[in-house]
Amino acid sequence: MSTAAKTRVVGESVPRKEGVDKLLGRARYLDDIDFEGMWHGATVRSTIPRGIIRAIHFDPRIDWSEFAVVTAFDIPGKNLIRLIFDDQPCLADDRVNHCDEAIVLLAHPNKQKLRESLAAVHVEYDPLTPVFTIEESEGQNEIIWGEDNLLKSFLLQKGDVDAAWIGAAHIVTGEYRTGAQEHLYIENNGAIAEYNAESGVTVWGSLQCPFYVHKSLMAVFNLPEDKVRVIQTETGGAFGGKEDFPSTICAHAALLAMKSGHRVKIVYDRMEDLAATTKRHPARVLHRTALDADGKLLAMDIELATDGGAYRTLSSTVLSRATLHSPGPYVCPNVRVRSSAWATNTVPYGAFRGFGAPQAIFAIERHMDEIAATIGMDPIELRRRNFLHTGDTTATEQVMRDPVILDKLLDRALAESHYHARRARFAKENPASPVKRGLGISAFYHGSGFTGSGERYLNSLAGVDVTPERKVRVLVSSTEFGQGTNTILTQIAAETIGVDYSDVVMAPPDTSIIPNSGPTVASRTSMVVGRLIERAGAQLLDMLRNHASLPEEFTPDEFFDACERYRAAHGEVVSLCRYEAPPAIFWDDETYRGEAYPAYAWCVQVAQVAVDTVTYSAEVEEFWSVQEVGRVLNPVLAGGQIEGGIAQGIGYALYEKVIWQNGHMANNQMTNYIMPTAEDVPPIHVYFEEIPFAHGAFGAKGIGELPHDGPAPAILNAIRDATGVSFTAISLLPEDLFAKLSEHPVAEPATV
């Protein structure tokens, strides 16, 4: 049983496991790898959003015999990217459904010649009418996917919403919108592949989920498990952007390797990566809320719609998480959430840190402030009156058995930010100043691990083994891409087994070596996979005590001696554990009811924002985040997760806007897709309350996605506080502020 018992390694800020290699510049990312005789690959992409491919012309001035050329025709297995639903082709065949969809692949030994050849492939289309927005897709004038453009829908119901309106003292409605967001990992997508008729396909890639790629390659090449090998290389940021997309680029590189007979590397440049890879789903959320005279929630009627792009990819699961986070951390007897994901002719939207939750939480947390303003109540007080507490029931009728301490988080957030004193100061200063300051808050949860029955279906396997070189190796498919997987899993193994941090290493992230511990997503690595490592470590000690005379108390040396005795007598020293759901966890996919998540991380954030009424810029000046994520396994890494997530959330709110032109991302450069820089990120204050979770590794719950969920509503609430003007859509750039603030002039400064 995990407890907050005294630990040696867990809870310490040991340095990042692969940190020295990264700092010395010797960590090998995909593009740092060079094989003798390797060719380079490139992609011919659609220039229209929707149409029938009539013909592909290859300019005769180019000697194409020097090239490997791959089209859909060359695919040995199924022409699809296998994930959840088989609708996305690996290469467009007879039609294209979004701009920048891959049609032809080219490889050549010379990068320069390859680049020049791209323009010499001409695709001839019969264009079809494209669909670009949720509204156009809902309208169904053009059917672009299935029978009705509807990628997925959910209905979550609790109580009787329709009966609740009559007795309500207040009914408040609101519509909230969020835009697309780019992951903007600094390392673009890339893959290297080799193909051999006997041994099959091997790919190296910058990726999060080796077994997702593995499964998809098996389908594309019609190969059995043991003929496909996927190796993750050092990965320079992912944030969900390397969850599903690598299945595509790895398949492309492998097809070129097969056709050319050489190893082939494909590395996107920034413009191609931005135009052709996934982004966060845009969303539209309608709230209709009934309250009694005391401001207690009576009913929440929520309609949530997302833009899924051209293929379903992860839209169903993103929608599920959005649905389950849409009612916020509040108690309400009557809840109805109707959610739907719609197809459009844009690049498929995919996984991005938060996975639907940031969209849903933006809506509910903005809406709470709108309700407060409408009924004349302080937004803090409104939240407090409706917070979930231990023992309360959520919208899916999940009973909160573990402690819920939202009041405590809120109190600490208010105290640390000197919320009331600051607001009083701004109330005094604002009227005489062209710069209006305000404070805004957001309160929210993030469900840790896969939704509903997801972890049961994943059935993850993970463990440890001991090498003859006297190292414990962690065996997982959970990958490192900056968030700290290597470090925390190593800490957990060292702690459980009773060896030093330096005695533990990660097994290479290679599907021919590691078991499938599931994808590296959904804030599941610390809690779910970490717990498997903790159990596997304990199981290993039992095994050594029973079969290799490991004493009850031992030194690391005695431990490794016992391992060698075991090896001599029984062979490999390995201990694997399979996922076991915590007891009393039940989820019904049909009725959408039950334990939506085994655990929740909780957070209250406060943003201080200054709005300049002359330049119309909004700047976050300071930020506070108080969270409960179970036991903190590594304070430095955990703090870094929170700060980094908040910075991305600030970008989501105020900086990052994808501009679409006929279905193509028009600002696909770092010059004009703007993320916060070192000069834009405010001081961020991070505080943890720790309540160990009984079924997570040493009490850990999920942490990685949580911090991205709350900044946008907190910031827009602060802008409302500063200016009295409500903004309901992000991203909110100066031109958007100008458009609305110039209509609603805020109090004029006495002098300018």
Added chain:
Amino acid sequence: MSATWPAIRFTLNGDSREVHVPPMKRLLDVLREDLRLTGTKEGCGEGECGSCSVRMNGELVNSCLVPVLQAAGANVQTVEGLACDGEMHPLQQAFLHCGGAQCGICTPGMLIAATHLLERNPNPTMAEIREGLSGNLCRCTGFIRIFESVISAAAQSERSTRAR
């Protein structure tokens, strides 16, 4: 083919090097492809992200915007030149302990920019640190721990200066 290009010579991390490459080839590509120093990264290829930052004659430059011809005769420093005799540079040590590196892809450029900053200004204010690193994008950390790393390294070198 390479032999057809005239030699371009420069000093790289203290060693003199000679390359025979097209003069307009990007310094970034010469470092990575011809000299196999892959610590310097490409993030955007247009001088926005700073992942390819190197120092050239004491100036901080984006090596994706520098034709190698411009580096002829210059003194170039990359991340591989920071550690000395197997000992990490104080900034590298500070990044390791303060959590200044996460995914690590911006780290080499960030370290070079931070080195440049501290050499010109050993005790920078927070505003000076922010300004000094504003040409280097990090998507993981939110910069906070990078700032702390720079402050910690500055304090460390001040302590060692005093100790002398």
